[in-house]
Amino acid sequence: MQxxxxxxxxxxxxxxxxxxxxxxxxxxxxxxxxxxxVTSDATVNGKPITVGLNAYIAK
Structure with missing residues (x-):
């Protein structure tokens, strides 16, 4: 993930x-x-951004 x-x-x-x-x-x-x-390399105010992502299809 990027x-x-x-x-x-x-x-x-x-x-x-x-x-x-x-x-x-x-x-x-x-x-x-x-x-x-997942903690990323992208930062805001010098602090890393953490992302949790799920892309899905509803049944």
Whole structure:
């Protein structure tokens, strides 16, 4: 996952999964995930930004 600040926008780039995968609850199909909270190299006021991301399809 790549996190950058471009102008006034936080930009998150994350690869999609090759095939959607069932979520732990089974209610959605994950298409991209950070796998939990990830501390990035991007900073605000000198402090790193932490991102937790799940992109999914509702069943």
């Amino acid at each position: 996190v950058t600040i471009e102008g006034n926008e936080l930009v998150i780039r994350i690869p999609m999964l090759e095939t959607p995968t069932k979520s732990k609850s089974g209610k959605t199909m994950l298409v991209a995930t950070s796998g939990g909270n």
